[in-house]
Amino acid sequence: MIDSAIKGQRHAPDTGGSAGAVAAPTTGPSQGKEAMTGFVKNLWEENPVFRSLLGMCPILAVTAACKPALTMGLAATFVLLCSNIVVSLIRKGLTPHLRILMFTLTISVFVTIADLFLKAYVPDMSDVLGPFVPLIIVNCMIIARAESCASKKPVFIAVMDAFGTGFGFTIALLMLAAVREILGNGTLFDFQVLPSWWVPWTIMKLPAGAFITLGFMLGFIVHRHAKKMAKA
Amino acid sequence: MLNFFKQSWLVLVCAFCFGLLLAMIYTSWQPRIEANQLAKLQAGIRSILSDAETIETDTLSVTIDGISEPALVYQGKDQNGVTIGYVFRAAGTGFQDKIELLVGVDAELTSYRGIAVLFAAETPGFGDAIRDSALFKCQFVGAPITPALTVIKTGNRNKTDDCEIVSLTGATITSDAVTGIINQRWKLIRPLLLSQSGLDR
Amino acid sequence: MGLVVVFLSIALVNNLVFMKFLGICPYLGVSKKIDMAFGMGLAVTFVLTISATLTWLINNLLLIPLGLDFTKYIAFILVVASMVQLVEMYVKKFYKTLYNSFGIFLPLITTNCAILGTCLFIDLWGYNFIEAVIAGFGGGLGFTMAISMMAGIRERLELADVPKAMEGAGITLVTAGILTLAFMGFSGMVK
Numbered sequence: 001m002i003d004s005a006i007k008g009q010r011h012a013p014d015t016g017g018s019a020g021a022v023a024a025p026t027t028g029p030s031q032g033k034e035a036m037t038g039f040v041k042n043l044w045e046e047n048p049v050f051r052s053l054l055g056m057c058p059i060l061a062v063t064a065a066c067k068p069a070l071t072m073g074l075a076a077t078f079v080l081l082c083s084n085i086v087v088s089l090i091r092k093g094l095t096p097h098l099r100i101l102m103f104t105l106t107i108s109v110f111v112t113i114a115d116l117f118l119k120a121y122v123p124d125m126s127d128v129l130g131p132f133v134p135l136i137i138v139n140c141m142i143i144a145r146a147e148s149c150a151s152k153k154p155v156f157i158a159v160m161d162a163f164g165t166g167f168g169f170t171i172a173l174l175m176l177a178a179v180r181e182i183l184g185n186g187t188l189f190d191f192q193v194l195p196s197w198w199v200p201w202t203i204m205k206l207p208a209g210a211f212i213t214l215g216f217m218l219g220f221i222v223h224r225h226a227k228k229m230a231k232a
Numbered sequence: 233m234l235n236f237f238k239q240s241w242l243v244l245v246c247a248f249c250f251g252l253l254l255a256m257i258y259t260s261w262q263p264r265i266e267a268n269q270l271a272k273l274q275a276g277i278r279s280i281l282s283d284a285e286t287i288e289t290d291t292l293s294v295t296i297d298g299i300s301e302p303a304l305v306y307q308g309k310d311q312n313g314v315t316i317g318y319v320f321r322a323a324g325t326g327f328q329d330k331i332e333l334l335v336g337v338d339a340e341l342t343s344y345r346g347i348a349v350l351f352a353a354e355t356p357g358f359g360d361a362i363r364d365s366a367l368f369k370c371q372f373v374g375a376p377i378t379p380a381l382t383v384i385k386t387g388n389r390n391k392t393d394d395c396e397i398v399s400l401t402g403a404t405i406t407s408d409a410v411t412g413i414i415n416q417r418w419k420l421i422r423p424l425l426l427s428q429s430g431l432d433r
Numbered sequence: 434m435g436l437v438v439v440f441l442s443i444a445l446v447n448n449l450v451f452m453k454f455l456g457i458c459p460y461l462g463v464s465k466k467i468d469m470a471f472g473m474g475l476a477v478t479f480v481l482t483i484s485a486t487l488t489w490l491i492n493n494l495l496l497i498p499l500g501l502d503f504t505k506y507i508a509f510i511l512v513v514a515s516m517v518q519l520v521e522m523y524v525k526k527f528y529k530t531l532y533n534s535f536g537i538f539l540p541l542i543t544t545n546c547a548i549l550g551t552c553l554f555i556d557l558w559g560y561n562f563i564e565a566v567i568a569g570f571g572g573g574l575g576f577t578m579a580i581s582m583m584a585g586i587r588e589r590l591e592l593a594d595v596p597k598a599m600e601g602a603g604i605t606l607v608t609a610g611i612l613t614l615a616f617m618g619f620s621g622m623v624k
Contacts, residue, residue: 053458053461053602054458056457056458056461057454057455057456057457057458057546057550058454058546060454060457061453061454100514101511101514104510104511104514105507105511108506108507108510108511109507111506112503112504112506112507115506116503130557131550131553131554131557134506134509134549134553135455135546135549135550135553137506137510137549138510138545138546138548138549138550139546140458203614206613206617207451207452207454207610207613208610208611208613208614208617209610210454210610211606211607211609211610211613212606212607212610212611214606215599215602215603215604215605215606215607215608215609215610216599216603216607218602218603218606219596219598219599219603219604220598222598222599222601222602222603223597223598226597226598
């Protein structure tokens with residue numbers, strides 16, 4: 001049931017991002033190579049946000065400034081890593097019916113741990129991120145990775161895939177946050193980068209600015225990708 | 233029955249292990265989390281009652297629409313144990329989200345000692361300035377408690393001994409909300425503080 | 434009066450899509466035709482109302498009294514997931530035509546951030562039981578309105594001269610941004 005849901009959610013109308021190539025199970029040095037390809041691919045070429053349009057919800061909410069964006073990215077990477085490891089370890093015992101339940105359970109446990117960690121050690125970030133940390137649970141990106149990669153591959157590949165996707169996600173978040181923070185606040189990571197005569201574009205701090213910025217960024221990236229495809 | 237276990241043994245085992253893991257992590261981190269929340273509250277109280285040596289917490293009970301609920305009031309005392317002021321929480325709806333404040337009154341219950349913002353998610357650059365704008369918050373220091381606070385659009389912000397609060401530019405609704413929240417809560421807290429402190433007014 | 438305020442607050446002032454950024458994934462994918470979008474919106478309303486009720490009950494009657502507050506997220510998502518599955522099985526069995534018209538929307542809803550997000554916001558805002566039910570229902574209706582508006586605009590955009598790179602997700606997001614600006618006009622309505 002949720003297979004179609006995940007596939008349906010991942011279907012981007014025009015970007016046509018596809019899941020990373022699933023090679024036959026390998027061992028030894030070729031496993032390492034596959035892991036590295038997986039890692040690098042997920043960083044940019046198959047970037048979860050820009051190419052596959054996954055994990056959109058938290059992006060728009062937390063990218064008003066770079067610090068919360070970085071925190072969210074790292075939290076999501078942590079959850080992705082842990083859930084990929086666990087799912088990869090138990091992949092032999094997964095029955096078809098209970099698969100999605102297991103993924104959801106695993107992800108929600110690690111999200112709770114991440115949330116508790118933020119509340120205990122970084123309380124001001126926890127306040128800013130608010131209810132969007134638990135929303136990592138329904139971040140389509142994590143379930144999609146568990147479904148397409150971790151449940152089929154050995155642990156090492158799953159780990160590298162998690163790092164690649166997680167860092168790709170963080171990079172996307174930071175790119176958007178940088179634009180929004182510089183234009184909306186004149187700062188970058190709370191350092192003043194624009195001179196004091198700059199009147200900040202308040203719209204960038206608001207939801208509207210988030211949507212519009214992301215829309216143009218996506219357009220730019222699709223344009224670059226199309227040009228690359230045309231050259232090849 | 234056996235089929236049930238054959239299908240779901242993994243879920244049950246994992247649920248058990250996860251439960252154990254979560255419980256362990258929660259018990260070890262919970263004291264830190266509570267300490268953080270307390271620190272935030274303390275910082276807010278100290279920003280209002282800056283000369284208090286000790287802060288005591290009293291739990292009073294307010295009745296709203298026939299339902300009574302607990303209301304925490306923080307009493308600030310100086311080094312001789314003399315009460316210098318009270319701080320209570322007030323909350324309500326702002327322009328975009330809820331606003332939670334700490335409001336301070338002096339020991340004789342004649343004037344406000346100031347406000348601190350615990351939670352506000354107003355428009356950045358406009359309503360959100362209630363957090364940091366010293367100009368706005370200073371107006372509450374020394375404002376008499378009667379009559380109720382009112383918001384005016386233009387005026388002298390430095391005149392702090394009257395009931396008129398000059399609103400923030402471009403954030404009238406937020407300013408209205410803040411004063412409304414203070415007035416409403418004070419109406420409920422005032423009789424409790426009067427009877428508690430034994431001041432007959 | 435208070436309930437009307439709760440309803441308007443979540444349907445308009447704090448609209449799930451435009452002001453709280455929830456439910457964007459299916460929003461981008463599904464909002465191409467008005468009838469599909471409307472169907473999705475109604476399904477979400479249905480699921481959200483029931484989820485809000487159930488999660489409120491479990492949170493306030495079970496988790497908080499037992500001090501198991503930290504298992505809140507797990508409990509919420511499991512409730513939503515199981516409930517969607519149960520509802521789907523039930524509707525498939527007894528209301529075949531309704532199931533066919535709901536189509537693939539029902540399973541898509543579990544990973545819809547709007548459901549979990551609204552349940553969490555209800556918990557954050559500390560609503561009582563009736564307010565939680567109204568908020569669930571109102572949130573769903575607000576979502577339906579947002580998604581139907583988007584679909585209507587997108588249908589027109591198909592015929593417009595959009596730059597190639599911006600087609601699809603790009604222009605949808607920009608349109609959503611402009612709609613958000615419009616929705617900001619509702620702010621301050623709730624006093």
